[in-house]
Amino acid sequence: MKTIIAAAVLAASATVAGAENYPTPVPLKDGSQAPMSTIKPVNDTYRIAYMPPATEFNYYIAIGAGIEAVAEEKGVEVFMLAPQSGADINGQMGMIQDVLTQEVDAIIFGTHDEFAAAPLLKKAVDKGVAVLMINSDIPNFPTPIHGVVGYSQRNGTHAMADWLIEEHGGEALTIGVIEGQPGYHSTERVGGFLDGIKGQENFNVVTSVDGKWNVEGGNTAGMDILQAHPDINAIFAANDYMIIGASFAAKALGKRELILMGNDGDTSGLEEIVAGNVTATVNTTPFLMGKAAMHATLDAIAGTYPGGWIETPTSIDTSDEALNALKQPEKLFPQPSKEY
CATH class of the missing domain: 3.40.50.2300 (Response regulator)
Known part of the structure; x- marks a missing residue:
């Protein structure tokens, strides 16, 4: 299924207002950072695969909506590919293998089994594909990748x-x-x-x-x-x-x-x-996380993102904070079931 999939992100010490002005990335551990020079885009209009662990989780669809918002703004193509169940590790690995046969410029991925995914993502990096992990703060993915976007879990x-x-x-x-x-x-x-x-x-x-x-x-x-x-x-x-x-x-x-x-x-x-x-x-503001990830991915392809981990915001929400969030449906996906 083909989908055309800047974030205001809160760094540990500062609120960043501009969508594309994500916080300065934190370096990954030694040996975990793939050289940014390996990224070699192959399409004039960038084609990016968003590959979350599953479609059963609205959370990952919300991230995808943030990715889509930036992709539409920037005129690039994004398609989402994921198994229905988060327990279907083999299904996700098969999909990554399939994407490796296609002409893609970047993969934004999340996985429930980093060790199963690592050999396939190494192939992607070796092919010149930009590879960024979403919804994580893992500093030492089992194979070097270009970047990580997510909150401090x-x-x-x-x-x-x-x-x-x-x-x-x-x-x-x-x-x-x-x-x-x-x-x-x-x-x-x-x-x-x-x-x-x-x-x-x-x-x-x-x-x-x-x-x-x-x-x-x-x-x-x-x-x-x-x-x-x-x-x-x-x-x-x-x-x-x-x-x-x-x-x-x-x-x-x-x-x-x-x-x-x-x-x-x-x-x-x-x-x-x-x-x-x-x-x-x-x-953990998944919609904003998706926007930050897409900006970082485009910067990686353009050669202006240095690699590393981009931290996105969190807050503890009880009834008052949750109600305030629901009153801002433009920052949510899916939309609330009613107007608050």
């Missing part, structure tokens, strides 16, 4: 832990954790949260299970942990879809007073917060 969820301590630090909390499928993203997000609550003697994490990154998996995980540990009064999940699923489980079991924390800032997650079904999320 561990810092984002550590901030969620800080919020939990500030709001509920005086309470005795029994906590369940819902992980994503094993990989860098799950390790960093769960690790940041657990590091953040370390030392809180009245916080007790009793279980951590795989929610498979989706609503169904979060529902199953939430049901399992709430039935196995009926005293749980807080759940942290590594993305919004899983915490939404866990909220369905909580409602089915009649548990109304749980603290439910997610990560992403997906439109549906923000709406669930405003509705009172989820408590808070790490809002």
